[in-house]
Amino acid sequence: MSRYLYFILTIVFLTLWSSCRKDFEFSPSTGSLEFSKDTIYLDTVFTNIGSSTYNLKVYNRSDNDISIPTLGLALGENSNYRLSVDGIAGKLFKNVELLAHDSLYIFIESTIDISNFSNPNGEYLYTDQIEFDAGSNLQKVELVTLVKDAIFIYPNRDNTTKIVETLTLNVGGEQIETELQGRELLPSELTMTNEKPYVIYGFAAVPEGETLTIDAGARLHFHENSGLIIQNNASLQVNGMHSADQELLENEVIFEGDRLEPNYSESPGQWGTIWFLDGSTNNYINYATIKNALVGILCDGNPDATTDKLTITNSQIYNSSNFGILGRNTSIKGENVVINNSGLSSFAGTFGGKYNFTHCTIANYWNDGFRQFPSVLLNNFLVDDDDNVIVTNLTEANFNNCIIYGNDNPEILLDEVEEASVNFNFKFTNCLIRFEDNNNNFTGPNYDLNDTNHYEGNLYNEDPNFKDTALNMLIIGEESAAINQGLATYATQVPTDILNVNRTTAPDLGAYQHIVFPEED
Structure with a gap:
């Protein structure tokens, strides 16, 4: 058969086959459509802040190719929801085709202004429906969003140039221009209450000589690249209180990101930091939860302050993508502090300084990638832009009745540059510490665990029996090696644990007295 004849026969065959095929x-x-969900909960959002994108899958289980005459929002163009159907945006679609045994995706978003509704009382439950067809064939999928009112703090923007205001900061009495977007807080913003949550865009700076007071139960939510800055001669006073039900945290002050959807609830690195600049003074944090930041607390300067630059008590710091607390040649006092899940160190006292932590749980069970540093890092130097090593005094770093543990080993690093005139003073007293130097990598006098000038009454590598480190539940159970191991001197100094349980008669190590974990079903 010639190639020409073969070609003709092929064309004829294809023509006959296509004439027999039924067109769509x-x-x-x-x-009779089916849906992946009968209700889409778009979770909680702040007023005028866009939600995440949610999806609905629509199935045609029949043997027929169908056309949906209308597909749209019940509230039509007035709806605060937005749809995208097979990549096309809109609020009403006509003649949407769907092949037999096929499916299509609908993506849903919302941006809702709570002020459009009467008497919202701080929050409003906004609803609508996606309607498929009409009359006897009408099918609906419910849409539900809880909208919260809030007080917004954001920098100014020039209407002509569209340039966003940046901060000039007072650092140790010196005015320094920065590229940080933000502004100083107004006098009316220097007391934050629990009446409405605060949503902060950019860095909100406490002006020189002023105090930002945050009342018990207040909620501060930060956008990406945002945070608090406490300037020279300024102060932060966080006045949280113990909550009767620790699960509710209703009287604590909470610092976190501005995304309220569950997928973001434990996601690290959503916002910047609480930054105490060199020269800030009289800073106090009590009963606070600081979560999902780049650095939970960044504290600079004033290592020789008569009163510690920062006192933090009964507080928790979780899910910091870099450091839980980073001190740089500063002075910090911590009692009943719990830190966990940090991308670098949970506590780092760098470039010297003065640090005293009593009955604290400093752990690090970071599971989002490689972690370079241990739970606790101490050093006495920095390297400047010209690669010069600058050394200063670590005046003191005392850890008393603490738990220092994690999923790496060892969980302490003492990184000293030795100079005759520079001190490197530290001591761990009655602590439970993870430190196994199986390969003899940590040598020298700083790692002599028998030197009572640096280590006294400690336990090593025994199980702290935390409840659930992945969920930041670091209360200890009845099998913990930390039970009754606290020195009474320090228990008297901090007589109740972070849950307000008395510890003076039989002190356990760390921020919590132990409990009996309930049996799992």
Whole structure:
């Protein structure tokens, strides 16, 4: 058979086959669509802040190719929801075709202004429906969003140039221009209450000589690249209180990101930091939860302050993508502090300084990638832009009745540059510490665990028996090696644990007295 004849026969065959094929014929839908969900909860959002994108899958289980005559929002163009159907945005669609045994995706978003509704009382439950077809064939999928009112703090923007205001900061009495977007807080913003949550865009700076007071139960939410800055001669006073039900945290002050959806609830690195500049003074944090920041607390300067630059008590710091607390040649006092899940160190006292932590749980069970540093890092130097090593005094770093543990080993690093005139003073007293130097990598006098000038009454590598480190539940159970191991001197100094349980008669190590974990079903 010639190649020409073969080609002709192939064309004839294809023509005959195609003439027998039934063309796609789309019949109207009959109200028998199926959906991946019957209600889409778009979770909680702040007023005028866009939600995440949610999806709905629509199935045609029938043997027929169908056309959905209408697909749209019940509230039509007035709806605060937005749809995208097979990549096309809109609020009403007509004659949406769907092949037999096929499916399509609908993506849903919302941006809602709570002020459009009467008497919202701080929050409003906004609803709508996605309607498929009409009449007897009508099918609906409910849409639900809880909208919260809030007080917004954001920098100014020039209407002509569209340039966003940046901060000039007072650092140790010197005015320094920065590229940080933000502004100083107004006098009316220097007391934050629990009446409404605060949403902060950019860095909100406490002006020189002023105090930002945050009342018990207040909620501060920070956008990406945002945070608090406490300037020279300024102060922060966080006045949280113990909550009767620790699960509710209703009287604590909470610092976190501005995304309220569950997928973001434990996601690290959503916002910047609480930054105490060199020269800030009289800073106090009590009963606070600081979560999902780049650095939970960044504290600079004033290592020889008569009163510690920062006192933090009964507080928790979780899910910091870099450091839980980073001190740089500063002075910090911590009691009943719990830190966990940090991308670098949970506590780092760098470039010297003065640090005293009593009955604290400093752990690090970071599981989001490689972690370079241990739970606790101490050093006495920095390297400047010209690669010069600058050394200063670590005046003191005392850890008393603490738990220092994690999923790496060892969980302490003492990184000293030795100079005759520079001190490197530290001591761990009655602590439970993870430190196994199986390869003899940590040598020298700083790692002599028998030197009572640096280590006294400690336990090593025994199980702290935390409840659930992945969920930041670092209360200890009845099998913990930390039970009754606290020195009474320090228990008297901090007589109740972070849950307000008395510890003076039989002090356990760390921030919590132990409990009996309930049996799992």
